[in-house]
Amino acid sequence: MKFADFRRKLAQYWYRFSQNKASIAGLIITVTIVLVTILAPYVTPYPEHAGVFVDFRNTFKPPSSANWFGTDQVGRDIFTRSIFGYRFSLIMAGTVLGIAVPLGVVLGLVSGYFGGWIESLIMRLTDIVLALPPLAMAIAVSAVLGSDLGNTMIALAMIWWTWYARLVHGMVVSLRNEEYVEAAQIMGASKLHIMFREILPNCAPAILVKTTLDAAFVIELSAGLSFLGLGVRPPEPALGTMVAEGARYLPANWWMTVFPALAILVLIFGLNWLADGLRDVLDVDL
């Protein structure tokens, strides 16, 4: 009987989600890309092209049945490299948000609930960090520490938590005076219970939607960084690097730029559509 309830609820959510065709597209795109990327060595036609590889007989081939997206200046298959390029994007998004979201959520909860000097400290810190564009920060850190994937990710995570701290802080400040929170306080519930059981679940939908949106954002940013030549080192494929390299051969060898750019767009659109669907289902106003 409980299971039936659960299924009914799921069906209800799915109904609301599927009302918007774009969100289904977003879900399919995102899931497909994640799966294909994990299975990249098995599903790409030329997995060896992802690393150091040259084939001077096949340079600058336009798209064909053998090379769907054409080949680059050293004869590597752009389709294969685009799929491998997603790895960099997804790892980046996963790591940055994996660190930033929990950190930001906890700090936001603490600052919003306790108030006082803790709140001032954390909120002033977010003010400072938010005054810097994330890209500028990543550039600065990479410049100092050397353009290494790990460093760049740490740099981004160190800025990104502030958005979540802000979001959660704002929600906690309005929720902590809700009567159900006060009721729990009167009953003598612990602060941990109130923060994590009473307040956090009410913030969760907004956090989830924002995380989905930000995944797209981090991917965009990572593409931007690799476009500038930061983050990942050649020959490791990154979509941004491929776009930048291809841009040197415009307009004649347009496929070198256009396909990696489209690859970025497809993933970013997919995630945004997914976020839109979640927003409808979870009734979040973000």
Place this chain on the structure above:
Amino acid sequence: MQYILFLLRRAAHSILVLLGLSIIIFIISRVMPGDPARMALGPYATQEQVAALRQEMGLDLPLWTQYVRYMSNLVQGQFGKSLISERDVRLDLAHHLPATLELIMMTMFWVVVIGIPLGALSAVKKDTAFDNLTRGFSFTAVVIPGFLVGIGFQLLFGYWLDWFPITGRLSPGTVVTQKITGLYLIDALILRDWHLFFDALKHILLPSLALSMAGIGQVIRITRSSMLEIETQDHVQVVRSYGVPNLLVTFKYILKPAFIPTLNILGLLSASLLGNAFLVESVFSWPGVAKYGVNAMLQKDINGLVGVVLLIGLGFLLANLIVDMIIGLLDPRIRLKGEAE
């Protein structure tokens, strides 16, 4: 009086943020692993050369002394010498600033003149084909990364249609007879040099539009949604119920309060706009501060980078201060009470 107090408080807050920013940058540039002197000179420099530079940069002093020196230099606007151009970073920045300023101003212009009317119209014509189209456009504009828009524009309008030049601020033949502000469009207007004006306009059009797309999308979205929200509020129903003409209700009683959230977004937006400028300036080889910053970064020029980052932070804070000023003018609660309700 309350308004001035409010602005002073915001300004004081900005100064604090700037101070914090400088500390963070100091920590990043001095405390994190790696030797700035070694980085600047590269792996082939001798030990003595490195030591000499360390001394020159004050890296051998205790950390807090370094900090005091760094801060007192910053307060005087001294960022030190660029390790690449060998010039005072201040001069370098001053040289590159007008290009960026011109780009940003042009971008803001597009954001305001395209974003706000489209958002307002979209709200008025809610659920019509126009509204759906506008919403689709704003979604797309927000989602597509600025540098890809830039490359797309280059391909379409530059290479294929050949309507606009794709790099630089001016065509090779065009000369600026007299530098006044450094903003070519404005200089040309002052000098009544129409050739210069149109050449500069042709060059700035694509980069500024590429840079403004995300902002336009955001502003459409927020203008539309805040107008629709205010539309349902009692006070709008009241003026409507008394038969005040629809156009007046929309463009006075709804639009003015709807401006407040829009402006707030514009202020916050300026950070991501400045960030995107790094990429867009790279794409269009626009000789601005961001391009200078990217070069500094690629060449490990710490002093140059510190200058660029602080300048950007300052830009963001100034933009927000201006936003606060305008919001204060729009919202009597801020103007007369010093805070919103």
Place this chain on the structure above:
Amino acid sequence: MTLTYKQLLEIKDLTVDFDRFGGKARVLNRVNLAVAKGEKVGVVGETGCGKSVTMKAVMNLLPTRRVTVGGSIFYKGRDLLTLDRFARRQITGKEVVMIFQDPMTSLNPVFTIGQQMEDIIGYNLAGAKRGLRLPKRLRQEAREQAARFLAAVKLADPERILNSYPFQLSGGMRQRVLIALALANQPDLIIADEPGTALDVTTQAQILELMDQLVQERGIALLMITHNLGVVRETTDRVYVMYAGTVVETAATDALFAEPLHPYTKGLLDSVPKLHGQGLSAGIEGSVPDYLQMNPGCRFYPRCPQALPKCEFEPPEPRSISENHMVSCHLIG
């Protein structure tokens, strides 16, 4: 064109359907209601009984999408629902005005009282010739009128009020501004939505007395919507009791309070705590039903303590008990 009419406002068989997720909700079902010239009429009912929808239908403030309106609303003999938008604007907002429920949200926060009053009064002075800018002369005239009406609602120093922003005024003062606005167009009918409910008891009493006095002096008819039975009894001549989108009983106020006939009216009156303190009644079982699953017969049937078998399927017709007293109930007559 002059029409002869008995009632100032006469709502006939007004039906409103909302398209909701899961079907059509009939939120108003054949509502009949009349207000004579200079009469004070109350509409009383609990949350969701349709009293606000009725008023919005008169004022043309219902959303246009997913709403179907049937029946007629005669004002001075002309059916408002058949008039075009322009002709309707000549009536609602000028001859019929509405005072909204919450004075705190009914004024635009970023304009002064003066700016708002000038526009509202000025555009009505301008009549048919309306542009987006009021001529200076009209604006001046509107401002003078505004000051006069602010004085009429006993606000001291009208000039200062005109130059104030809403947040600088207390709730009671804002309510007075709204009443001044309503009077300014010299209407024939004022519709008041829960006047004073958002204010404190002592302020509410002041406001009600003021309103009473002002409409009396000017011969303006008043249609008051409220959930507060006491307010209705103390301010109106005649009263309609609404339940779930239907009028269940109507009578002269004194008669209704002395001898309520419909089980809902009785239950409602019983539920109000009395000042003599002889304990509380049991109230009415259950709550207002979902409009999507309304009982096909009498809408009160599921909660009625005296329900008959036929109440379940047969909607009761309004029956005249005496002059002015009508009840829709199978138990009566």
Place this chain on the structure above:
Amino acid sequence: MNSSEVLVVDKLVKYFPVKGGFWRRAHGQVRAVDGVSFTVQPCQVFGLVGESGSGKSTIGRLLVGLYRPTSGTITYRGKMQMVFQNPGSSLNPRRTVGKTLELPLRLHHKGLTRKELRQRVAELLTQVELNPEYANKLPRSLSGGQKQRVAIARALASDPKFIVLDEPTSALDVSVQAKIIKLILELKDQLQLSYLLISHDLSLMRNVADVTAVMYLGKIVEIAPTAELFANPAHPYTQVLLASIPVVSVEEEALKPTKRLVEGEIPSPLQIPQGCSFHTRCPEAMEICTRVAPELLTINPDHQVACHLHGKRGES
């Protein structure tokens, strides 16, 4: 505390700082509660009535410990609980009714098994006349009255002796209010509870409270057994309040003091008038009222009033 009382409140004061200016320093204070004393007997309903800004809700919050008093003491026996005004926000929208009720059970009866918990929840729901199956529901599928019943059940779960009822029915329709009030009174008799009922509704107070205190701007201006207070209101403010109530019958009309209205509105608690805080609106204000704040004086056994009109009679 003497042996019979369940609650003693003595000279309770709560000031809230008001921040402003450039440095956001406290530059003033809201005197929300300003020296309030009263006692509550077992099984008594103590009513606190007043308009907005009178400080009645602040007292409720002070009692249950949501605020810390600036000075003064609160002494009580047993446990204290609270039922809030707004059924919309008093239940966590993401927790089922069962979960909401389990929390106080877990906290106050450590070591209950899952089965015992479920059983207690069912009992509590039955006690507030709800079907035990409601335990699986989320608040959004309940009506306002049902939510308020759950809130009452939650308050009962920790076996309190005393419950603060902060406008428990003001968001409900009258027909629903009647049932909730009836339930609250039945539970009182059944479980030997005492209540502090906070309300702006005098007619409700007349029917529910044993003793009623009238508050104005942070002070109790009059306190008496309810029937006595309504029959012989002594403070001009109480009289004005009573005269302002809209009533539904002619008989009640006769019970109201002769109609008189006060000018103006309640002053902001930021700027409480000197002397008697009501003197700015009082129809019978005298010169002394503008200077000296009147003390609560006993005019009849159990009937106290803070007003200079009665001060003189008390002295003579």
